[in-house]
Amino acid sequence: MRTGKEKKSGRRFGRRPLVLLTVLLALAAATPARAHKVMVFAWISGNQVHTESKFSGGRRVKAGKIEVFDQDGKLLLTGTTDDQGKYNFPLPAAKELKIVLTAGMGHRGEWRVSREEIKAARAEASTGRAAKPADGGGEIAPAADSRPAAAPAMSADQPAAVVTLSRRELRQLLDQALDRKLEPVIRMLTEAREHRPSLTDILGGIGYIIGLVGLAAYLRQRQKKE
Amino acid sequence: MHISEGVLSGPVLLSGMALAAAGTGIGIKKLDFDHLAEAGILSAAFFVASLIHVPIGPSSVHLLLNGIIGLLLGWAAFPSIMVALFLQAIFFQFGGLTTLGVNTVVMALPGVVCYYLFAPLLWKKKPVAVGAAFACGFLAVLGSALLLGGALYFSEKNFLEVATLAVMAHLPVMIIEGIITAFCLEFLKKVNPEILPARAGRPPVTGN
Numbered sequence: 001m002r003t004g005k006e007k008k009s010g011r012r013f014g015r016r017p018l019v020l021l022t023v024l025l026a027l028a029a030a031t032p033a034r035a036h037k038v039m040v041f042a043w044i045s046g047n048q049v050h051t052e053s054k055f056s057g058g059r060r061v062k063a064g065k066i067e068v069f070d071q072d073g074k075l076l077l078t079g080t081t082d083d084q085g086k087y088n089f090p091l092p093a094a095k096e097l098k099i100v101l102t103a104g105m106g107h108r109g110e111w112r113v114s115r116e117e118i119k120a121a122r123a124e125a126s127t128g129r130a131a132k133p134a135d136g137g138g139e140i141a142p143a144a145d146s147r148p149a150a151a152p153a154m155s156a157d158q159p160a161a162v163v164t165l166s167r168r169e170l171r172q173l174l175d176q177a178l179d180r181k182l183e184p185v186i187r188m189l190t191e192a193r194e195h196r197p198s199l200t201d202i203l204g205g206i207g208y209i210i211g212l213v214g215l216a217a218y219l220r221q222r223q224k225k226e
Numbered sequence: 227m228h229i230s231e232g233v234l235s236g237p238v239l240l241s242g243m244a245l246a247a248a249g250t251g252i253g254i255k256k257l258d259f260d261h262l263a264e265a266g267i268l269s270a271a272f273f274v275a276s277l278i279h280v281p282i283g284p285s286s287v288h289l290l291l292n293g294i295i296g297l298l299l300g301w302a303a304f305p306s307i308m309v310a311l312f313l314q315a316i317f318f319q320f321g322g323l324t325t326l327g328v329n330t331v332v333m334a335l336p337g338v339v340c341y342y343l344f345a346p347l348l349w350k351k352k353p354v355a356v357g358a359a360f361a362c363g364f365l366a367v368l369g370s371a372l373l374l375g376g377a378l379y380f381s382e383k384n385f386l387e388v389a390t391l392a393v394m395a396h397l398p399v400m401i402i403e404g405i406i407t408a409f410c411l412e413f414l415k416k417v418n419p420e421i422l423p424a425r426a427g428r429p430p431v432t433g434n
Binding site: 037038100102107108109110197201202204205206208209210212213216217220221224 | 228231233259262263265273309314318319
Protein backbone atom coordinates (compact mmCIF):
# COMPACT_ATOMS: atom_id res chain seq x y z
CA MET A 1 0.00 0.00 0.00
CA ARG A 2 1.22 3.41 -0.88
CA THR A 3 1.59 5.96 1.80
CA GLY A 4 -0.93 8.70 2.15
CA LYS A 5 1.60 11.43 1.52
CA GLU A 6 2.66 9.98 -1.76
CA LYS A 7 -0.91 9.69 -2.87
CA LYS A 8 -1.84 13.19 -1.92
CA SER A 9 0.97 14.72 -3.89
CA GLY A 10 0.02 12.82 -7.00
CA ARG A 11 -3.60 13.55 -6.54
CA ARG A 12 -3.74 17.27 -6.25
CA PHE A 13 -5.36 17.57 -9.66
CA GLY A 14 -6.39 14.03 -9.34
CA ARG A 15 -10.06 13.70 -9.61
CA ARG A 16 -10.66 16.40 -12.16
CA PRO A 17 -10.67 14.07 -15.16
CA LEU A 18 -13.10 11.78 -13.43
CA VAL A 19 -15.35 14.65 -12.42
CA LEU A 20 -15.22 15.87 -15.98
CA LEU A 21 -16.16 12.44 -17.26
CA THR A 22 -19.10 12.25 -14.90
CA VAL A 23 -20.33 15.71 -15.79
CA LEU A 24 -20.07 14.92 -19.50
CA LEU A 25 -21.96 11.69 -19.01
CA ALA A 26 -24.62 13.46 -17.01
CA LEU A 27 -25.07 16.04 -19.73
CA ALA A 28 -25.16 13.41 -22.44
CA ALA A 29 -27.68 11.44 -20.44
CA ALA A 30 -29.92 14.37 -19.74
CA THR A 31 -30.78 15.00 -23.36
CA PRO A 32 -32.27 11.73 -24.58
CA ALA A 33 -33.36 10.66 -21.11
CA ARG A 34 -34.42 7.09 -21.70
CA ALA A 35 -35.18 4.53 -19.13
CA HIS A 36 -34.02 1.02 -19.27
CA LYS A 37 -37.25 -0.78 -18.67
CA VAL A 38 -40.17 -2.05 -20.62
CA MET A 39 -43.80 -1.21 -20.24
CA VAL A 40 -46.97 -2.77 -21.47
CA PHE A 41 -50.29 -0.94 -21.65
CA ALA A 42 -53.65 -2.53 -22.30
CA TRP A 43 -57.12 -1.21 -22.93
CA ILE A 44 -60.36 -2.83 -23.95
CA SER A 45 -62.38 -1.73 -26.89
CA GLY A 46 -65.38 -3.78 -27.92
CA ASN A 47 -64.52 -7.32 -27.03
CA GLN A 48 -60.88 -7.01 -27.96
CA VAL A 49 -58.08 -6.31 -25.57
CA HIS A 50 -55.42 -4.15 -27.15
CA THR A 51 -51.92 -4.16 -25.76
CA GLU A 52 -48.99 -2.01 -26.64
CA SER A 53 -45.47 -2.64 -25.45
CA LYS A 54 -42.52 -0.34 -25.51
CA PHE A 55 -39.23 0.44 -23.93
CA SER A 56 -39.65 3.72 -22.21
CA GLY A 57 -38.28 6.30 -24.54
CA GLY A 58 -40.70 5.05 -27.12
CA ARG A 59 -39.01 2.16 -28.88
CA ARG A 60 -41.58 -0.51 -29.60
CA VAL A 61 -40.99 -3.97 -28.29
CA LYS A 62 -40.88 -6.22 -31.32
CA ALA A 63 -41.50 -9.92 -30.85
CA GLY A 64 -41.92 -9.57 -27.12
CA LYS A 65 -43.77 -12.34 -25.36
CA ILE A 66 -47.17 -11.42 -23.92
CA GLU A 67 -48.72 -13.67 -21.31
CA VAL A 68 -52.20 -13.10 -19.99
CA PHE A 69 -53.16 -14.36 -16.54
CA ASP A 70 -56.52 -14.30 -14.81
CA GLN A 71 -57.23 -13.24 -11.22
CA ASP A 72 -55.99 -16.61 -9.87
CA GLY A 73 -52.74 -16.44 -11.76
CA LYS A 74 -53.82 -18.99 -14.32
CA LEU A 75 -52.22 -18.55 -17.71
CA LEU A 76 -54.98 -17.82 -20.21
CA LEU A 77 -53.11 -17.17 -23.39
CA THR A 78 -49.75 -16.15 -24.79
CA GLY A 79 -48.86 -14.14 -27.80
CA THR A 80 -46.13 -12.16 -29.50
CA THR A 81 -46.05 -8.45 -30.16
CA ASP A 82 -45.85 -7.29 -33.77
CA ASP A 83 -43.51 -4.70 -35.28
CA GLN A 84 -45.57 -1.92 -33.72
CA GLY A 85 -45.31 -3.51 -30.29
CA LYS A 86 -48.98 -4.37 -30.46
CA TYR A 87 -50.82 -7.52 -29.65
CA ASN A 88 -54.60 -7.86 -29.56
CA PHE A 89 -56.65 -10.70 -28.23
CA PRO A 90 -60.34 -11.33 -27.61
CA LEU A 91 -61.47 -10.51 -24.09
CA PRO A 92 -61.24 -13.77 -22.16
CA ALA A 93 -63.82 -14.87 -19.62
CA ALA A 94 -61.97 -13.73 -16.54
CA LYS A 95 -62.75 -11.23 -13.82
CA GLU A 96 -59.38 -9.60 -13.85
CA LEU A 97 -56.47 -9.73 -16.23
CA LYS A 98 -52.79 -9.47 -15.59
CA ILE A 99 -50.79 -8.93 -18.73
CA VAL A 100 -47.11 -9.72 -18.47
CA LEU A 101 -44.62 -8.70 -21.10
CA THR A 102 -41.29 -10.46 -21.32
CA ALA A 103 -38.98 -8.69 -23.71
CA GLY A 104 -35.96 -10.92 -23.32
CA MET A 105 -32.78 -10.38 -21.33
CA GLY A 106 -34.59 -9.92 -18.07
CA HIS A 107 -36.93 -7.18 -19.21
CA ARG A 108 -40.39 -7.56 -17.84
CA GLY A 109 -43.41 -5.31 -17.62
CA GLU A 110 -46.85 -5.78 -16.18
CA TRP A 111 -50.27 -4.27 -16.65
CA ARG A 112 -53.47 -5.01 -14.79
CA VAL A 113 -56.91 -4.73 -16.31
CA SER A 114 -59.23 -4.12 -13.39
CA ARG A 115 -62.48 -5.89 -12.57
CA GLU A 116 -64.50 -2.71 -13.19
CA GLU A 117 -62.94 -2.10 -16.55
CA ILE A 118 -63.73 -5.63 -17.70
CA LYS A 119 -67.27 -5.46 -16.34
CA ALA A 120 -67.93 -2.20 -18.13
CA ALA A 121 -66.44 -3.51 -21.34
CA ARG A 122 -68.46 -6.68 -21.15
CA ALA A 123 -71.72 -4.81 -20.58
CA GLU A 124 -70.90 -2.63 -23.52
CA ALA A 125 -69.99 -5.58 -25.69
CA SER A 126 -73.21 -7.40 -24.89
CA THR A 127 -75.37 -4.46 -25.96
CA GLY A 128 -73.20 -4.13 -29.03
CA ARG A 129 -73.71 -7.77 -29.89
CA ALA A 130 -77.45 -7.52 -29.43
CA ALA A 131 -77.56 -4.73 -31.95
CA LYS A 132 -75.42 -6.62 -34.42
CA PRO A 133 -78.15 -7.95 -36.69
CA ALA A 134 -78.92 -4.38 -37.65
CA ASP A 135 -75.32 -3.58 -38.31
CA GLY A 136 -75.78 -2.21 -41.81
CA GLY A 137 -75.90 1.42 -40.75
CA GLY A 138 -79.49 2.70 -40.84
CA GLU A 139 -80.87 -0.08 -42.96
CA ILE A 140 -83.98 -1.67 -41.62
CA ALA A 141 -83.71 -5.34 -40.84
CA PRO A 142 -87.22 -6.59 -40.48
CA ALA A 143 -86.27 -10.00 -39.12
CA ALA A 144 -84.04 -8.60 -36.40
CA ASP A 145 -85.82 -9.49 -33.22
CA SER A 146 -83.35 -7.42 -31.28
CA ARG A 147 -84.72 -4.23 -32.72
CA PRO A 148 -87.20 -2.44 -30.57
CA ALA A 149 -90.74 -2.73 -31.90
CA ALA A 150 -91.03 1.03 -32.19
CA ALA A 151 -88.18 1.40 -34.64
CA PRO A 152 -89.79 0.15 -37.86
CA ALA A 153 -92.89 2.17 -37.20
CA MET A 154 -90.84 5.25 -36.64
CA SER A 155 -88.79 4.82 -39.76
CA ALA A 156 -91.89 4.27 -41.80
CA ASP A 157 -92.97 7.80 -40.93
CA GLN A 158 -89.65 9.31 -42.01
CA PRO A 159 -88.66 10.22 -45.54
CA ALA A 160 -86.47 7.55 -47.11
CA ALA A 161 -83.38 9.76 -47.21
CA VAL A 162 -83.29 10.21 -43.47
CA VAL A 163 -81.43 7.43 -41.80
CA THR A 164 -83.08 6.27 -38.67
CA LEU A 165 -81.26 4.56 -35.90
CA SER A 166 -82.45 2.55 -33.01
CA ARG A 167 -81.13 3.44 -29.62
CA ARG A 168 -78.81 0.46 -29.68
CA GLU A 169 -77.45 1.18 -33.11
CA LEU A 170 -76.83 4.73 -32.14
CA ARG A 171 -75.00 3.67 -29.05
CA GLN A 172 -72.95 1.20 -31.02
CA LEU A 173 -71.98 3.78 -33.58
CA LEU A 174 -71.14 6.26 -30.87
CA ASP A 175 -69.05 3.66 -29.10
CA GLN A 176 -67.17 2.88 -32.25
CA ALA A 177 -66.55 6.52 -32.98
CA LEU A 178 -65.53 7.24 -29.42
CA ASP A 179 -63.19 4.27 -29.37
CA ARG A 180 -61.59 5.50 -32.51
CA LYS A 181 -61.31 9.09 -31.33
CA LEU A 182 -60.29 8.30 -27.80
CA GLU A 183 -57.64 5.76 -28.64
CA PRO A 184 -54.89 8.35 -29.07
CA VAL A 185 -56.05 10.09 -25.92
CA ILE A 186 -55.95 6.86 -23.95
CA ARG A 187 -52.54 6.17 -25.35
CA MET A 188 -51.36 9.62 -24.37
CA LEU A 189 -52.65 9.09 -20.86
CA THR A 190 -50.93 5.75 -20.52
CA GLU A 191 -47.77 7.33 -21.82
CA ALA A 192 -48.11 10.12 -19.31
CA ARG A 193 -48.07 7.50 -16.61
CA GLU A 194 -44.69 6.44 -17.82
CA HIS A 195 -42.01 7.75 -15.52
CA ARG A 196 -39.08 9.11 -17.44
CA PRO A 197 -35.88 9.89 -15.60
CA SER A 198 -35.77 13.62 -15.23
CA LEU A 199 -32.83 15.84 -14.52
CA THR A 200 -34.08 16.02 -10.94
CA ASP A 201 -33.81 12.24 -10.64
CA ILE A 202 -30.32 12.23 -12.08
CA LEU A 203 -29.06 15.03 -9.89
CA GLY A 204 -30.85 13.54 -6.91
CA GLY A 205 -29.07 10.25 -7.42
CA ILE A 206 -25.70 11.93 -7.77
CA GLY A 207 -26.48 13.90 -4.64
CA TYR A 208 -27.13 10.70 -2.73
CA ILE A 209 -23.82 9.28 -3.90
CA ILE A 210 -21.96 12.40 -2.79
CA GLY A 211 -23.75 12.20 0.54
CA LEU A 212 -22.77 8.57 0.95
CA VAL A 213 -19.14 9.36 0.17
CA GLY A 214 -19.29 12.11 2.76
CA LEU A 215 -20.79 9.77 5.32
CA ALA A 216 -18.18 7.11 4.62
CA ALA A 217 -15.40 9.69 4.83
CA TYR A 218 -16.77 10.91 8.15
CA LEU A 219 -16.92 7.41 9.58
CA ARG A 220 -13.41 6.61 8.37
CA GLN A 221 -12.16 9.86 9.81
CA ARG A 222 -13.57 8.99 13.20
CA GLN A 223 -12.06 5.53 12.97
CA LYS A 224 -8.70 7.08 12.20
CA LYS A 225 -8.88 9.37 15.21
CA GLU A 226 -9.67 6.59 17.65
CA MET B 227 -28.81 -5.30 -18.65
CA HIS B 228 -30.89 -4.66 -15.56
CA ILE B 229 -33.00 -7.66 -14.67
CA SER B 230 -36.53 -6.62 -13.71
CA GLU B 231 -38.49 -7.74 -10.70
CA GLY B 232 -40.37 -10.98 -11.02
CA VAL B 233 -38.19 -12.55 -13.68
CA LEU B 234 -35.88 -14.63 -11.54
CA SER B 235 -36.70 -17.39 -9.11
CA GLY B 236 -36.12 -17.16 -5.37
CA PRO B 237 -32.91 -19.20 -5.14
CA VAL B 238 -31.27 -17.18 -7.91
CA LEU B 239 -32.24 -13.94 -6.19
CA LEU B 240 -30.94 -15.15 -2.84
CA SER B 241 -27.64 -16.43 -4.17
CA GLY B 242 -27.26 -13.18 -6.09
CA MET B 243 -27.81 -11.22 -2.90
CA ALA B 244 -25.34 -13.41 -1.00
CA LEU B 245 -22.65 -13.01 -3.65
CA ALA B 246 -23.26 -9.28 -3.93
CA ALA B 247 -23.09 -8.92 -0.15
CA ALA B 248 -19.81 -10.83 -0.05
CA GLY B 249 -18.34 -8.76 -2.88
CA THR B 250 -19.51 -5.54 -1.28
CA GLY B 251 -18.03 -6.62 2.05
CA ILE B 252 -14.66 -7.28 0.49
CA GLY B 253 -14.94 -4.05 -1.48
CA ILE B 254 -15.69 -1.91 1.55
CA LYS B 255 -12.87 -3.54 3.47
CA LYS B 256 -10.42 -2.87 0.66
CA LEU B 257 -11.67 0.63 0.00
CA ASP B 258 -9.32 2.87 1.91
CA PHE B 259 -9.91 6.46 2.85
CA ASP B 260 -8.00 7.86 -0.09
CA HIS B 261 -10.11 6.09 -2.65
CA LEU B 262 -13.48 7.01 -1.22
CA ALA B 263 -14.00 10.01 -3.46
CA GLU B 264 -12.86 8.07 -6.50
CA ALA B 265 -15.33 5.30 -5.72
CA GLY B 266 -18.07 7.87 -5.30
CA ILE B 267 -17.32 9.60 -8.58
CA LEU B 268 -17.21 6.33 -10.47
CA SER B 269 -20.42 5.29 -8.80
CA ALA B 270 -22.03 8.50 -10.03
CA ALA B 271 -20.61 7.86 -13.50
CA PHE B 272 -22.15 4.39 -13.52
CA PHE B 273 -25.40 5.82 -12.25
CA VAL B 274 -25.73 8.17 -15.23
CA ALA B 275 -24.09 5.97 -17.84
CA SER B 276 -27.10 3.67 -17.86
CA LEU B 277 -29.14 6.50 -19.29
CA ILE B 278 -27.09 6.59 -22.46
CA HIS B 279 -28.74 4.14 -24.77
CA VAL B 280 -27.52 2.46 -27.86
CA PRO B 281 -30.67 1.60 -29.77
CA ILE B 282 -29.33 -1.38 -31.70
CA GLY B 283 -30.62 -4.91 -31.80
CA PRO B 284 -33.90 -6.30 -30.60
CA SER B 285 -33.56 -4.66 -27.22
CA SER B 286 -32.22 -1.36 -26.04
CA VAL B 287 -28.83 -1.44 -24.44
CA HIS B 288 -26.85 1.18 -22.63
CA LEU B 289 -23.35 1.94 -21.49
CA LEU B 290 -22.15 0.11 -18.40
CA LEU B 291 -18.63 1.37 -17.76
CA ASN B 292 -18.12 -1.64 -15.53
CA GLY B 293 -14.76 -2.38 -17.15
CA ILE B 294 -13.16 0.92 -16.27
CA ILE B 295 -14.82 1.00 -12.85
CA GLY B 296 -13.44 -2.44 -12.09
CA LEU B 297 -10.03 -1.50 -13.42
CA LEU B 298 -9.78 1.65 -11.30
CA LEU B 299 -11.41 0.35 -8.15
CA GLY B 300 -10.84 -3.40 -8.01
CA TRP B 301 -13.12 -4.95 -5.45
CA ALA B 302 -14.45 -1.53 -4.48
CA ALA B 303 -16.39 -1.74 -7.75
CA PHE B 304 -18.91 -3.86 -5.87
CA PRO B 305 -20.08 -1.22 -3.36
CA SER B 306 -19.85 1.52 -6.00
CA ILE B 307 -22.00 -0.35 -8.49
CA MET B 308 -24.41 -1.58 -5.86
CA VAL B 309 -25.09 1.95 -4.61
CA ALA B 310 -25.59 3.16 -8.18
CA LEU B 311 -27.92 0.27 -8.99
CA PHE B 312 -29.90 0.87 -5.84
CA LEU B 313 -30.40 4.50 -6.78
CA GLN B 314 -31.26 3.55 -10.36
CA ALA B 315 -33.89 1.15 -9.07
CA ILE B 316 -35.40 3.87 -6.92
CA PHE B 317 -35.15 6.84 -9.25
CA PHE B 318 -35.48 5.27 -12.68
CA GLN B 319 -37.18 1.95 -11.91
CA PHE B 320 -34.36 0.16 -13.69
CA GLY B 321 -34.08 -3.36 -12.43
CA GLY B 322 -35.58 -3.66 -9.00
CA LEU B 323 -34.85 -3.97 -5.33
CA THR B 324 -35.24 -7.74 -5.20
CA THR B 325 -32.91 -8.13 -8.16
CA LEU B 326 -30.37 -5.69 -6.76
CA GLY B 327 -28.05 -8.51 -5.68
CA VAL B 328 -28.12 -10.34 -8.99
CA ASN B 329 -27.71 -7.15 -10.97
CA THR B 330 -24.77 -6.09 -8.82
CA VAL B 331 -23.01 -9.39 -9.39
CA VAL B 332 -23.80 -9.34 -13.11
CA MET B 333 -22.21 -5.92 -13.52
CA ALA B 334 -19.52 -5.73 -10.86
CA LEU B 335 -17.99 -9.20 -11.02
CA PRO B 336 -16.69 -8.92 -14.61
CA GLY B 337 -15.17 -5.58 -13.64
CA VAL B 338 -13.28 -7.17 -10.78
CA VAL B 339 -12.12 -10.03 -13.01
CA CYS B 340 -10.91 -7.47 -15.55
CA TYR B 341 -9.02 -5.70 -12.79
CA TYR B 342 -7.00 -8.84 -12.12
CA LEU B 343 -6.57 -9.59 -15.82
CA PHE B 344 -5.63 -6.18 -17.15
CA ALA B 345 -4.32 -4.00 -14.34
CA PRO B 346 -0.84 -5.58 -14.64
CA LEU B 347 -0.74 -4.77 -18.35
CA LEU B 348 -1.54 -1.09 -18.05
CA TRP B 349 2.03 0.07 -17.73
CA LYS B 350 3.42 -2.08 -20.49
CA LYS B 351 4.28 -0.65 -23.91
CA LYS B 352 1.64 1.57 -25.41
CA PRO B 353 0.10 -0.88 -27.90
CA VAL B 354 -0.18 -3.51 -25.19
CA ALA B 355 -1.66 -1.04 -22.72
CA VAL B 356 -4.20 0.34 -25.17
CA GLY B 357 -5.11 -3.18 -26.21
CA ALA B 358 -5.52 -4.19 -22.59
CA ALA B 359 -7.73 -1.18 -21.87
CA PHE B 360 -9.90 -1.92 -24.89
CA ALA B 361 -10.12 -5.58 -23.94
CA CYS B 362 -11.03 -4.55 -20.40
CA GLY B 363 -13.99 -2.47 -21.51
CA PHE B 364 -14.99 -5.05 -24.08
CA LEU B 365 -14.70 -8.15 -21.93
CA ALA B 366 -16.36 -6.63 -18.88
CA VAL B 367 -19.54 -6.10 -20.89
CA LEU B 368 -19.18 -9.54 -22.46
CA GLY B 369 -18.83 -11.04 -18.99
CA SER B 370 -21.92 -9.17 -17.84
CA ALA B 371 -23.90 -10.44 -20.82
CA LEU B 372 -22.82 -14.00 -20.06
CA LEU B 373 -23.67 -13.64 -16.37
CA LEU B 374 -27.03 -12.22 -17.37
CA GLY B 375 -27.60 -15.27 -19.52
CA GLY B 376 -26.53 -17.45 -16.60
CA ALA B 377 -28.92 -15.73 -14.20
CA LEU B 378 -31.78 -16.01 -16.67
CA TYR B 379 -30.95 -19.63 -17.42
CA PHE B 380 -32.53 -20.71 -14.17
CA SER B 381 -35.81 -19.06 -15.04
CA GLU B 382 -35.93 -19.48 -18.79
CA LYS B 383 -33.93 -22.67 -19.19
CA ASN B 384 -32.35 -21.71 -22.44
CA PHE B 385 -28.96 -20.36 -21.55
CA LEU B 386 -27.51 -20.49 -25.03
CA GLU B 387 -30.38 -18.55 -26.54
CA VAL B 388 -30.48 -15.88 -23.85
CA ALA B 389 -26.73 -15.56 -23.68
CA THR B 390 -26.39 -15.34 -27.45
CA LEU B 391 -29.09 -12.71 -27.56
CA ALA B 392 -27.50 -10.75 -24.74
CA VAL B 393 -24.05 -10.93 -26.30
CA MET B 394 -25.31 -9.97 -29.75
CA ALA B 395 -27.34 -7.09 -28.35
CA HIS B 396 -24.38 -5.81 -26.39
CA LEU B 397 -21.82 -6.20 -29.14
CA PRO B 398 -22.02 -2.51 -30.09
CA VAL B 399 -21.80 -1.55 -26.42
CA MET B 400 -18.77 -3.79 -25.99
CA ILE B 401 -16.97 -2.05 -28.83
CA ILE B 402 -17.97 1.41 -27.62
CA GLU B 403 -16.97 0.60 -24.06
CA GLY B 404 -13.66 -0.80 -25.27
CA ILE B 405 -12.93 2.45 -27.08
CA ILE B 406 -14.10 4.59 -24.15
CA THR B 407 -12.00 2.59 -21.71
CA ALA B 408 -8.94 2.83 -23.93
CA PHE B 409 -9.32 6.59 -24.31
CA CYS B 410 -10.03 7.14 -20.63
CA LEU B 411 -6.99 5.21 -19.56
CA GLU B 412 -4.67 6.97 -21.99
CA PHE B 413 -6.09 10.26 -20.74
CA LEU B 414 -5.75 9.32 -17.08
CA LYS B 415 -2.23 8.09 -17.66
CA LYS B 416 -1.20 11.47 -18.99
CA VAL B 417 -3.18 13.65 -16.61
CA ASN B 418 -3.35 11.67 -13.45
CA PRO B 419 -1.33 8.46 -13.46
CA GLU B 420 -1.57 8.01 -9.69
CA ILE B 421 -5.20 7.08 -9.96
CA LEU B 422 -4.38 3.98 -11.98
CA PRO B 423 -3.67 0.70 -10.24
CA ALA B 424 -0.49 -1.28 -10.14
CA ARG B 425 2.10 1.05 -11.56
CA ALA B 426 5.01 -1.16 -12.44
CA GLY B 427 6.63 -2.53 -9.34
CA ARG B 428 3.96 -1.25 -7.00
CA PRO B 429 1.31 -3.26 -5.28
CA PRO B 430 -2.26 -2.79 -6.47
CA VAL B 431 -3.85 0.42 -5.28
CA THR B 432 -6.66 -1.21 -3.43
CA GLY B 433 -4.41 -3.80 -1.80
CA ASN B 434 -4.81 -3.88 1.92
